[in-house]
Structures are given as C-alpha cells and as structure tokens.
Amino acid sequence: MDDRTYRCELYGLRAQVGMSAPALPQPLACMFFDLDGTLVDSAPDLHDALAKLCVERDVAVPEYNIVREVTSRGARAVMATAFGPEGQNAMDALLPRFLDLYTQTGFANTKPFPGIDALLQKLEARGIAWGVITNKIGSLTVPLLERLSYTTRVAALVSGDTLSQRKPDPAPVLYACAQACIEPAQCAFVGDDPRDVQAGRAAGVYTIAAAWGYLDGADPHDWNPDAIAETATELAGWLA
Numbered sequence: 001m002d003d004r005t006y007r008c009e010l011y012g013l014r015a016q017v018g019m020s021a022p023a024l025p026q027p028l029a030c031m032f033f034d035l036d037g038t039l040v041d042s043a044p045d046l047h048d049a050l051a052k053l054c055v056e057r058d059v060a061v062p063e064y065n066i067v068r069e070v071t072s073r074g075a076r077a078v079m080a081t082a083f084g085p086e087g088q089n090a091m092d093a094l095l096p097r098f099l100d101l102y103t104q105t106g107f108a109n110t111k112p113f114p115g116i117d118a119l120l121q122k123l124e125a126r127g128i129a130w131g132v133i134t135n136k137i138g139s140l141t142v143p144l145l146e147r148l149s150y151t152t153r154v155a156a157l158v159s160g161d162t163l164s165q166r167k168p169d170p171a172p173v174l175y176a177c178a179q180a181c182i183e184p185a186q187c188a189f190v191g192d193d194p195r196d197v198q199a200g201r202a203a204g205v206y207t208i209a210a211a212w213g214y215l216d217g218a219d220p221h222d223w224n225p226d227a228i229a230e231t232a233t234e235l236a237g238w239l240a
Contacts, residue, residue, distance in 0.1 A: 021238040022227035025206050028128055028239075029182045030155060032173065032205070034191035035134035035141060037072035037213035039116060040148070044109035046071055046078050049102035053094065054082050072193040072214045074135055075099060099140070107144045113212055115232030120153070122236050131156030133176050133189065133199075135166045155180040168195035173203035190235070197223040208235065 033039040047067045054061045062081040070077040076091060079098055083091050123130050131154045134141055138159035145151045156179035158172045165171035177184050189200035192213020197220075200207040209220035209228045220228050229235035 022208075024188060024227075024238055025186050027186060028188060029186035030129040030131065030177070030180050030188075031123055032131045032133050032156065032176055032187060032189045032200075034072070034167075034189075034193065034196045034210070034213075035132055035136055035144075037192040037215075038113075038190055038196075038210045039132065040110050040112050040144070042107070042110045042144070043068040043071045043214070045105040045107055046075075046102060048105055048109070049098060050078055050082055052101045053079075053098050056097075057083075057094070059083065069214055069216055073216060075102070103140065103143075107147050110144060110147075112148065113232055115236065119232045119236040122239055124153070126239060128239070129155035129180050129182065131158075131176050131180055133158045133167070133172050133196075135160035135195075137161045155182075167193075168198035168202070170199050170202035170204075173199050173205060177203070177205070190229070192220075194218065194223045197225045210235075 036042045043064070047064050050067060051061045059082050066081050067078055070081060075095065075098060079091050079094065083094060120130060132141070132145065132150075133156075136159060138161055141157070141159045142151065145154070145157070151157075156176040158176045158179070160166050163171050163175060167173075173189060174184065177187055180187075184204040188206040188208055189196060189203075190208045190210050191197065191200070192210040192215055197207045197209060206227075207225040209223055209225040210232075211220055211228050211230045212232060229238070
C-alpha cells in the first residue's frame, strides 16, 4: 500500500468513526483557492498546447502524466518536460508561441476538479466568500474563469501579474484579503503546491493542502499546512 492510498483509507476511517474534522477559522469569512491543480484540472489543455509545439519543432511529445505532474509549477515547467535540454534561452524564445497555442485551445478540456462546484455552492450558501490566487497571468486566468462562469462569483482575483510579487510571497494573499475586505485571520487558502502554503502562512491565513492536485510528486505533509484535504468533497464536509 503506498502512502497516498494509506492516507485516503485513513480519512475514510475518520469519517466512519466520526472523528473530528480540522478546526477552520471561526468565523470563516472567505476561502481562497489556487487555480491550476486546485480549483481546475488544466493539464489536458496544457499538454495539448505542448504537443502542438513539439510537432512544430520536431521534438518528441512528453507523456501526459509527466506534464500533468508539473502543471502547478507553471508554463515554463510544462515546457521543460520537452524543451528543457535546449536550455533556458531556447525555452524563453518559445514561450510566447506556447502561450498562443494554449490560448487557442479555448480551455475546452479544463474542468473543475470533482466536488469543486458543490464546495463552492456550499460556501456561497453559508455566506462565505471565495476567491482565486494564482501565478497564472491575468490574460489566461480571466478567460478561463469566464468560460467556467466564475468571474461574477469571486470576491477576489489575484493573477500572477496583478502585483510585482508572486507566490510564495505573501503579498498576493494579503491583496486578495484586501479585495474581499476580510481580515486574514478569517480566511483559508487552499493549494496543491508548497508555494501556496508558504504564501498563506506568511500572510496569516489558515492553509489547506489540496491532496487531489498535481503535487509534483511531493507529500503535502512535508509542507506543514494547517490541514490536508484528500478531496474537495472532504473539504466541503468540514464546513459547519
């Protein structure tokens, strides 16, 4: 039995025997989410864009699972699975074309992770605001959220180019709190990358590792978040 399977079974046991869920901030006024790997599964469209670029450049297309694992680390990490051996300068030169191909996908195969829509509905039903804090640039973030009909629902949206600082700097988290007009101590931040936990902790918000995300082969326990949720459905169950 691998560690991830063990943790899933452990959480299932907790539910069966009625053990208490993690204590979220009280009152919980807002929950922020990372985008790629937490709120939405964007790996299929990113892999499609990379595959087209590889064909154009006569480079072997990396396997989907390899690309998926690094998706939370951004476009350059995705490109590095195919073009890393060519060096950083080569990847920088190819980045605009990759982003163009990614935009051309129309984000058609990007979907919320299982349980996310129900979680968002539960937050809204309880009067808990929610928002997005991502390192993805705004010109990609906004169209994606529009396609999912999320833009009119978020209380805060901070993209990778909203500020000069990006996660793991706490500035984007603090800026999102200011947008939502909510104190950090009343907020939680959910993410599938150590940068999310680092940024949230430094900003003074409650941190939740999304174990359903890409994780890049890491164990979220090593990030020392305040809590770990195996699924969005489990996280929804923590809400009073």
